[in-house]
Amino acid sequence: MTPPIRAVRVWGRLADPQGHRLTAPDEDEFTMAIAALEHLGDRSAPTLHGVGRLPEVFRWGLSGALGRSVALCEHPPGAEGWKAALTEVAGAASTPSIVFGVDGPGHLLDSPGPWPGFGAAAFALDLREDPGLRERLLAWVPNGAPTIEAAQAIVDALAQPPGGRPTLDLAGWAPSTAGPGGADPEPSRHLERWAQRAVSEGAYMPEARYREGIASHWRLAADRCPRCSTVTFPVRGWCRGCGAADDLVRFELPRSGGRVEAVTTIGKGGQPTEFDPLVEFGGAYDVALVELAPGLRATLMMTDSPPGTVRAGDRIGTVLRRLYPMDGQWRYGLKAVLPAAREAPGPAPDP
Amino acid sequence: MTARVPAAIVGAGHTRFGGLADGPRALLKSVVDRARASVDRGLSGGGIDAVFLATLGFGGWQIGNASAVLAEAAGIVGVPVTRVENACASGGYALRAAADAVGSGRSKLALVVGLEKMTDVPNARRRYWLGVSGDTEWERLSGLTFAGVYGLLAARYIADHPDAREALAEVAVKNHRHGLANPNAQFRKAITREAVLAAPKVADPLGLLDCCPVSDGAAAVVIAPSDEAHRYTDTPVHIVGTGAGSDHLAVQDRPDPTHFAATRRAADEAFRHAPFDRRSLSLIEVHDCFTIAELIALEDLGFAEPGGAVRLTLDGSTARTGRWPVNVDGGLKAKGHPIGATGVSQAYEGFVQVRAQAGERQVPGAERALLHNVGGSGASATVTLLARG
Ligand SMILES: [Zn+2]
Numbered sequence: 001m002t003p004p005i006r007a008v009r010v011w012g013r014l015a016d017p018q019g020h021r022l023t024a025p026d027e028d029e030f031t032m033a034i035a036a037l038e039h040l041g042d043r044s045a046p047t048l049h050g051v052g053r054l055p056e057v058f059r060w061g062l063s064g065a066l067g068r069s070v071a072l073c074e075h076p077p078g079a080e081g082w083k084a085a086l087t088e089v090a091g092a093a094s095t096p097s098i099v100f101g102v103d104g105p106g107h108l109l110d111s112p113g114p115w116p117g118f119g120a121a122a123f124a125l126d127l128r129e130d131p132g133l134r135e136r137l138l139a140w141v142p143n144g145a146p147t148i149e150a151a152q153a154i155v156d157a158l159a160q161p162p163g164g165r166p167t168l169d170l171a172g173w174a175p176s177t178a179g180p181g182g183a184d185p186e187p188s189r190h191l192e193r194w195a196q197r198a199v200s201e202g203a204y205m206p207e208a209r210y211r212e213g214i215a216s217h218w219r220l221a222a223d224r225c226p227r228c229s230t231v232t233f234p235v236r237g238w239c240r241g242c243g244a245a246d247d248l249v250r251f252e253l254p255r256s257g258g259r260v261e262a263v264t265t266i267g268k269g270g271q272p273t274e275f276d277p278l279v280e281f282g283g284a285y286d287v288a289l290v291e292l293a294p295g296l297r298a299t300l301m302m303t304d305s306p307p308g309t310v311r312a313g314d315r316i317g318t319v320l321r322r323l324y325p326m327d328g329q330w331r332y333g334l335k336a337v338l339p340a341a342r343e344a345p346g347p348a349p350d351p
Numbered sequence: 352m353t354a355r356v357p358a359a360i361v362g363a364g365h366t367r368f369g370g371l372a373d374g375p376r377a378l379l380k381s382v383v384d385r386a387r388a389s390v391d392r393g394l395s396g397g398g399i400d401a402v403f404l405a406t407l408g409f410g411g412w413q414i415g416n417a418s419a420v421l422a423e424a425a426g427i428v429g430v431p432v433t434r435v436e437n438a439c440a441s442g443g444y445a446l447r448a449a450a451d452a453v454g455s456g457r458s459k460l461a462l463v464v465g466l467e468k469m470t471d472v473p474n475a476r477r478r479y480w481l482g483v484s485g486d487t488e489w490e491r492l493s494g495l496t497f498a499g500v501y502g503l504l505a506a507r508y509i510a511d512h513p514d515a516r517e518a519l520a521e522v523a524v525k526n527h528r529h530g531l532a533n534p535n536a537q538f539r540k541a542i543t544r545e546a547v548l549a550a551p552k553v554a555d556p557l558g559l560l561d562c563c564p565v566s567d568g569a570a571a572v573v574i575a576p577s578d579e580a581h582r583y584t585d586t587p588v589h590i591v592g593t594g595a596g597s598d599h600l601a602v603q604d605r606p607d608p609t610h611f612a613a614t615r616r617a618a619d620e621a622f623r624h625a626p627f628d629r630r631s632l633s634l635i636e637v638h639d640c641f642t643i644a645e646l647i648a649l650e651d652l653g654f655a656e657p658g659g660a661v662r663l664t665l666d667g668s669t670a671r672t673g674r675w676p677v678n679v680d681g682g683l684k685a686k687g688h689p690i691g692a693t694g695v696s697q698a699y700e701g702f703v704q705v706r707a708q709a710g711e712r713q714v715p716g717a718e719r720a721l722l723h724n725v726g727g728s729g730a731s732a733t734v735t736l737l738a739r740g
Binding site for chain 2: 202203204205209213217234261262263264265266267268269270271272273275276278284285287288289295297298299300301308312323331333335
């Protein structure tokens with residue numbers, strides 16, 4: 001039997017005893033929520049319950065990132081939000097629910113950092129698999145725990161055997177603004193500076209063009225032509241082999257397993273203006289020409305690995321991350337990660 | 352198609368390249384004055400009746416209608432003006448357009464001007480403009496400028512041809528050595544392979560000394576029908592072949608990322624009806640915006656098999672005294688690369704070399720030149736063949 005509570009994933013700038021990962025400079029509440037939701041997978045069209053102050057991108061970007069239409073219920077931050085979300089979940093006996101909490105600064109462009117508990121958590125619940133869960137959800141006693149800690153605690157509490165008390169005790173838990181080992185919260189200040197800087201000299205990508213490209217930019221969507229069998233990636237609305245625009249079959253290239261054909265390490269002066277902070281902060285970054293599938297390539301920025309560590313021939317995976325801010329909003333896209341970097345962080349509590 | 356584009360260069364001018372005090376109007380006036388003055392019998396036999404201006408409009412100064420503004424600066428008002436923009440290949444394309452205009456009989460005397468003013472633009476804006484001609488949807492979003500794209504190509508090329516790193520350094524060393532003899536060059540300073548290899552990396556494996564500089568400058572040529580060229584000079588330089596091509600903008604969309612199909616197409620077209628073949632060329636001007644670009648160009652132009660440009664470079668074949676002198680004016684690397692001016696500057700070099708007026712850098716007995724101009728990382732390219740009458 002599938003456990004009723006499946007896969008909690010918690011990310012955040014936390015110094016918690018479980019060693020949850022710090023956010024990378026290009027992560028935020030949206031990319032972390034997407035990562036958490038992807039980790040849970042597609043469970044028969046669940047309803048999403050979002051707890052916390054959700055930036056605008058959640059309103060249109062979830063389906064873009066997940067490749068399916070998603071029903072989203074928004075709940076206010078904090079204890080009331082969690083209570084409301086769990087109550088609604090308890091009432092949804094016939095469909096599974098995914099609950100995620102985000103606890104970020106909202107949009108970095110208009111709020112200061114650093115902030116405690118910045119991150120996202122998500123878990124899935126299916127009352128059809130454990131009717132007793134309903135009672136425990138309704139019995140949950142809210143307290144004032146920050147979002148991410150609350151998510152973890154809720155799961156811990158709900159996961160107790162029937163009869164256990166589904167309450168939370170966060171008394172001994174102290175959110176910290178420092179990373180493990182007392183790391184300086186510099187990344188957040190750095191991000192803040194980046195966001196506040198007007199990127200008037202960045203490559204201008206109108207919002208419409210950006211959204212138009214999301215299928216391929218976020219999910220590696222490709223089109224197969226029924227006439228000539230050519231695969232077109234990135235998608236452009238017609239077949240690049242024969243020009244046919246009808247009956248193209250949309251599919252997604254594998255998100256992992258791409259092979260690095262060539263890699264360059266961009267140092268000072270080699271970066272486009274909009275990536276200046278990346279070089280100021282990290283000194284350099286890698287960009288790879290990746291063969292995603294035979295004959296189909298993409299240039300992808302590497303992330304989560306120190307510059308200079310990627311080699312031609314390496315296999316990579318892809319993750320959705322922040323690119324840079326434009327027109328007052330963060331722009332997102334896939335970046336490449338080495339598998340080791342992808343698997344390493346955080347516990348994998350998927351039972 | 353005619354077997355010979357019946358057009359000839361009868362005059363040419365060139366400013367210094369580098370950080371110049373002059374603004375765009377002053378540069379244009381100065382270079383057109385020089386081109387006019389270079390016409391041996393003057394332009395009294397006929398006035399300029401068409402202007403082709405090659406410029407990216409770097410920095411955003413007068414993006415629209417720049418041709419009219421600049422032609423006026425040279426005292427040319429009233430004639431048709433056409434701006435040609437194909438990034439760094441603007442000059443080569445303008446040259447071809449002018450040759451076609453003359454070849455069709457529509458123009459009896461065409462002026463081609465290449466111009467860019469880059470150094471008066473603040474640093475952040477300049478780097479924005481250096482990227483405007485690349486693919487903005489994938490390459491730019493992945494953190495690449497042209498240095499990065501060529502860095503990827505260089506990494507791939509070195510993986511396939513292990514001696515290539517030395518050859519890349521030698522391209523820079525050789526072109527700087529050539530630049531020493533060019534009074535118009537931005538850099539007149541010899542460098543060593545060690546210095547190239549030790550320079551800070553901009554887009555590994557490419558370092559600072561693998562990259563061409565940011566430059567101001569202008570070049571101009573005057574083109575007349577070949578059969579009327581002797582009204583202007585006894586030594587016209589004929590345009591005996593032109594070719595052009597284009598390609599997917601993003602390297603990721605090309606079947607073979609390390610070669611430029613646009614260059615290959617342009618070379619095939621240019622040589623198709625040319626009265627000579629590659630072996631009889633006296634000098635070659637290639638588009639060496641980054642050192643790797645010179646190696647790739649030599650192969651795409653048909654002077655070497657894939658990987659063969661490494662040997663040509665390391666054994667001295669491409670030096671001024673070698674079998675195929677390449678970039679005897681210093682190339683983009685040492686002479687400088689004012690974007691719109693580069694393709695026209697190559698024509699200037701071909702003109703003065705074939706007329707034996709190149710001074711210290713003269714290739715003895717030069718009769719035939721090949722000019723190769725590339726837009727961005729290979730999205731557009733031209734090849735032009737020049738020959739003595
Ligand atoms: Zn097709």
